[in-house]
Amino acid sequence: MFERPQSGERAVLVHASPDGIPEESEREEFAELAISAGAVVAAELIASRKKPDPRYFIGKGKLDELKTLIRQNDAELVISCASLSPSQERNLERELRCRVLDRAGLILDIFAQRARSFEGKLQVELAQLRHLSTRLVRGWTHLERQKGGIGLRGPGETQLETDRRLVGNRIRQLNERLKTVDTRRSMNRRNRMKAEIPTVALVGYTNAGKSTLFNALTDAGVYVKDQLFATLDPTVRRLDLPEGEHVVLADTVGFVRDLPHELVAAFKSTLQEAREADLILHLIDASDPNRWQRVRQVNAVLKQLEADQVPQIRVYNKIDKLDRKPRMTNNRQGKGRAVWLSAITGEGLPMLKEAVANRLQQKTTHRTIHLQPDQGRQRAKLFELGAVLNEEVSEDGSWTLELGIAEKDLRRFLKRENLQIEQVTDQSEPALKEATAITATNE
DSSP, X not given: OOOOOSOOOEEEEEEEETTSSOOHHHHHHHHHHHHHTTOEEEXXXXXXXXXXXXXXXXXXXXXXXXXXXXXXXTOOEEEESSOOOHHHHHHHHHHHSSEEEEHHHHHHHHHHHHOOSHHHHHHHHHHHHHHHTTOOOOOOOSSOOOOOSTTOOOSSSOHHHHHHHHHHHHHHHHXXXXXXXXXXXXXXXXXXXXXXXXXXEEEEBTTSSHHHHHHHHHOOOOOOOSSTTSOOSOEEEEEEOGGGOEEEEEEOOOBOTTOOHHHHHHTHHHHHHHHHOSEEEEEEETTOTTHHHHHHHHHHHHHHTTOTTSOEEEEEEOGGGTTOOOEEEEOTTSSEEEEEOOTTTOTTHHHHHHHHHHHHOOOEEEEEEEEOTTOHHHHHHHHHTTOEEXXXXXXXXXXXXXXXXXXXXXXXHHHHTTOXXXXXXXXXXXXXXXXXXXXXXXX
């Protein structure tokens, strides 16, 4: 049986997709991913495959061409842009006599290299083991398969069975540890909510400049480098706004096209910062010719995280490359909708802070809420918040309270107390009620 090599950096990239030949921008991004992982791109193979071959994904002719490229360039690794099934990966390794990796495996390897915090390492290891659990092959030989004869009997199970058992045990251990970490992170979020400190999440496509902007706004000293997934570990810092106000700014992991499902699942607690945020800063590389495609891909991940209803400010970074001046555009309510800036030069940062302050400005609205007789605790909480303007008691003991409260505080109160939006009425501003209903449903 073919023994997998334990090392190898010279790689041949295979650009093939069921949708046809990948676009040039997709091929360039894939090459950047390989370089970010430490690979030396020795050669590239472009293949058009409408219907993947069940054994090798690529056809027999391209397989022979790939063998020639490996031999000519002394390549030790083949990386496929397309997702490979476990059987396709094993069949290719047997034919090519070298290690084969697909896009998901490549991204997982990058994450494993960049994770620094305890939580980040746990999340990456969990994602890798979930990916590996369907791709177990013979990787070591000191446990032999069951044999007969004195002194030749194996450990009572096959090598692959042992592998699966060990991987399964480790996955259970990691899930338990991550539950503890997630509980602590949730507690920190609850404490911020109790202290009424708004949270702003920084999201964007990888290498859009999130870490540079985060450092420029908070002096956090986060590692910065012009490469994909330069930083993975989430960082939370205080951000001072005009007029003495401050918020919590949370940096999140960069997004990328076709982010492996294992990573989305493993990093769910980290990405939860975006879902629970009061405002999202969606960072966009203004100099990227494919920026609109990147925007759609980031929004798709946000939707997957159920964070697509959180208010957004689009931040167009790297205007220094386009020789443009910083500026800000407002929405119909006169609040910041988009800001053009340069995180590396600092141009436009005051505009961004102003836009954040305006979007988070608490606007008091007048609402009416109906509470049942057994909801006295919720009534007391509203009085503690100082939100009750008037109260009427019905014959059945229920209460009708007229409130003067900020929209954000009302949403938090409804979510914390498990109240339904149908209990709240607002005759003067029906549009605001509809917006609150959408947000409460998604939260």
